[in-house]
Amino acid sequence: MFRLRLGRLGLGQRCYAQTPKPPYWAVIFTSERTANSKGYDAMSQRMVQLAEQQPGFLGVESARETLGITVSYWASEEAIVAWKANASHVIAQEKGKRDWYKSYSTRICRVERDYRFQKHGEEHEETKIEY
Amino acid sequence: MFRLRLGRLGLGQRCYAQTPKPPYWAVIFTSERTANSKGYDAMSQRMVQLAEQQPGFLGVESARETLGITVSYWASEEAIVAWKANASHVIAQEKGKRDWYKSYSTRICRVERDYRFQKHGEEHEETKIEY
Numbered sequence: 056m057f058r059l060r061l062g063r064l065g066l067g068q069r070c071y072a073q074t075p076k077p078p079y080w081a082v083i084f085t086s087e088r089t090a091n092s093k094g095y096d097a098m099s100q101r102m103v104q105l106a107e108q109q110p111g112f113l114g115v116e117s118a119r120e121t122l123g124i125t126v127s128y129w130a131s132e133e134a135i136v137a138w139k140a141n142a143s144h145v146i147a148q149e150k151g152k153r154d155w156y157k158s159y160s161t162r163i164c165r166v167e168r169d170y171r172f173q174k175h176g177e178e179h180e181e182t183k184i185e186y
Numbered sequence: 187m188f189r190l191r192l193g194r195l196g197l198g199q200r201c202y203a204q205t206p207k208p209p210y211w212a213v214i215f216t217s218e219r220t221a222n223s224k225g226y227d228a229m230s231q232r233m234v235q236l237a238e239q240q241p242g243f244l245g246v247e248s249a250r251e252t253l254g255i256t257v258s259y260w261a262s263e264e265a266i267v268a269w270k271a272n273a274s275h276v277i278a279q280e281k282g283k284r285d286w287y288k289s290y291s292t293r294i295c296r297v298e299r300d301y302r303f304q305k306h307g308e309e310h311e312e313t314k315i316e317y
Contacts, residue, residue: 071216071218071289081212081293081295083214085202085257087202116216117251117255118249118251118253118254118255119249119251120248120249120250120251121249122201122202122247122248122249124248124249126216126255126257132298152305156305158302158303158304159302159303160202160300160301161301161302162208163298164295164296164297165295165298166214166294166295167295168293168294169291169293170291170292171290171291172289173288174220174287174288174289
């Protein structure tokens with residue numbers, strides 16, 4: 056497995072997910088928040104910690120401006136279904152709909168191919184890994 | 187087709203992509219920028235405008251913090267291959283590797299299922315659409 060970046064920052068949401076060779080699965084969660092942020096950050100961090108303990112969890116990538124995009128990666132579709140049904144996650148989903156999200160969109164995808172680029176050292180030195 | 191939000195903001199990157207019923211395709215582009223931003227915004231906007239003219243383009247969603255995540259949606263894998271080979275896009279990709287990106291990861295996915303949530307009016311009123 057090619058590691059694009061070694062190590063993790065914080066909860067792993069600010070660096071690349073260390074995914075294996077395809078196929079694997081991705082959940083693209085796009086959301087728009089309400090003005091109510093009470094409890095959101097703590098729950099969000101807790102959900103990442105819980106997901107990391109879930110069988111088949113591969114990693115997560117996240118960014119927010121007006122729209123937030125969180126992509127979590129999974130070894131199988133079954134792993135995604137199990138995570139969706141996780142009791143603590145079900146509670147978080149309900150709180151999310153009631154308090155934190157104006158709207159969201161969830162897309163369950165099979166990752167068929169991927170490729171990565173990383174610049175090494177000075178400009179113009181680069182490595183491209185394509186599966 | 188269920189439209190989560192009517193209309194578009196700016197270049198369409200700040201609101202939900204209006205995607206059809208699955209299956210369709212997604213390209214998850216996760217990137218880390220260099221300090222060099224010269225020409226980046228103009229090229230980025232131009233690429234969205236060009237992609238919108240490309241056959242099979244369905245929409246794009248984008249957010250950036252430390253990591254940037256741009257997800258573009260496509261009707262078929264062939265449409266993604268054609269967009270990757272688009273002459274102006276090839277030039278932008280090369281400039282991207284030389285100037286704007288420290289690293290990136292591109293994942294090509296088939297969207298198998300999706301569901302959406304939108305709060306209507308006051309709290310606790312909600313509609314959930316699940317395919």
